[in-house]
Amino acid sequence: MLKHRARLQAALARIKIKRKVSRNQDLLPSSIQQTQNDVIPRYVRVNTLKTSLEDVIDYLKREGFSYQGTPGRLEDLDRLSGKMFLCDLHLKDLLVFSGKTDFHDHFLYKAGHIILQGKASCLPAFLLNPPVGSHVIDACAAPGNKTSHLAAIMKNKGKLFAFDLDAKRLSTMSTLLLRAGVTCHKLANQDFLKVDPQNSEYKEVKYILLDPSCSGSGMVCLRDELPETQEDGRLQALAAFQLHCLNHALQFPQLERIVYSTCSIHSQENEEVVTACLQRNPGFRLVHLLPDWPERGHEPLTQCLRASTAKTRTHGFFVAMLERRPAQSDKETPPCQHTIVIC
Numbered sequence: 001m002l003k004h005r006a007r008l009q010a011a012l013a014r015i016k017i018k019r020k021v022s023r024n025q026d027l028l029p030s031s032i033q034q035t036q037n038d039v040i041p042r043y044v045r046v047n048t049l050k051t052s053l054e055d056v057i058d059y060l061k062r063e064g065f066s067y068q069g070t071p072g073r074l075e076d077l078d079r080l081s082g083k084m085f086l087c088d089l090h091l092k093d094l095l096v097f098s099g100k101t102d103f104h105d106h107f108l109y110k111a112g113h114i115i116l117q118g119k120a121s122c123l124p125a126f127l128l129n130p131p132v133g134s135h136v137i138d139a140c141a142a143p144g145n146k147t148s149h150l151a152a153i154m155k156n157k158g159k160l161f162a163f164d165l166d167a168k169r170l171s172t173m174s175t176l177l178l179r180a181g182v183t184c185h186k187l188a189n190q191d192f193l194k195v196d197p198q199n200s201e202y203k204e205v206k207y208i209l210l211d212p213s214c215s216g217s218g219m220v221c222l223r224d225e226l227p228e229t230q231e232d233g234r235l236q237a238l239a240a241f242q243l244h245c246l247n248h249a250l251q252f253p254q255l256e257r258i259v260y261s262t263c264s265i266h267s268q269e270n271e272e273v274v275t276a277c278l279q280r281n282p283g284f285r286l287v288h289l290l291p292d293w294p295e296r297g298h299e300p301l302t303q304c305l306r307a308s309t310a311k312t313r314t315h316g317f318f319v320a321m322l323e324r325r326p327a328q329s330d331k332e333t334p335p336c337q338h339t340i341v342i343c
């Protein structure tokens, strides 16, 4: 997009003249203009494969940004303006700026030292938290923000198998991973549903991140207005695909933990998919995620997380973590750092 910036700007100016408006936002449909008032800050993930949180904070301070520390409460984010920034309340290595801050032309972004990734989208890799040196699958990976986050958590050690059906998105992903300094990955332009769990290549895979295609209804800027009947059919098809992927992922013989996420606000793609999967796979159970997180999955799946502009200052999102139940004779696996296990 940056390559075509001048032509895009000229086209935008022509559209504004034609529609007789002066501000870009006046071009948006009124339903979307309203949601623009819901403030979502700009989140910046520090890429620890290339730098550290401290170095990025220092660099930005030298550039005139004003570091405000860690907020006491969510509402502190609403007071961000100009060059002020904060650390995130929940996720280390995540910085928060006013929603108007643009880093697309910034050196740190172009050099892969920071990744422009929404907070909710950082939750899956953060919660899966695969150990350094582990074998991990990112099942529907492109364009790869979560893959690069996983690689950072794994310190580029171990194996990160990343699949996606879409060749174009994978090619973008390849460029982004190179820029982010990711080296522990193996990309495959492959249907995850056709990946054989019994293949010896995956015999040590204990962690899977599954972020399949979804309606995108949580993305504030993408909220669509399909007629209800069409929307129902689309959601049913998506939910069937998501459940198929989740059931398939649980077939990997050494799997210990899987994180399932969507940027959808519909229970059909979230709690209902997880419930159906658990019914079919009694050997797995839900993990209670981040007890301090303010928005939970719909009853009775309160172990899961939801996110929204109003309650978490993010796009709408859903995350569940499933864990293999220990065999009767096994000792309990220690719960992962960010979670409490409940049956």
Ligand SMILES: C[S@@+](CC[C@H](N)C(=O)[O-])C[C@H]1O[C@@H](n2cnc3c(N)ncnc32)[C@H](O)[C@@H]1O
Pocket: 121, 139, 140, 141, 142, 143, 144, 145, 146, 147, 163, 164, 165, 166, 169, 190, 191, 192, 193, 211, 212, 213, 214
């Ligand atoms: C929500 S996006 C993934 C975003 C990605 N996890 C990230 O954080 O950048 C869903 C992806 O699933 C891919 N996809 C859809 N069906 C798939 C399948 N059967 N196997 C593998 N990938 C698939 C799509 O091409 C799309 O790139």
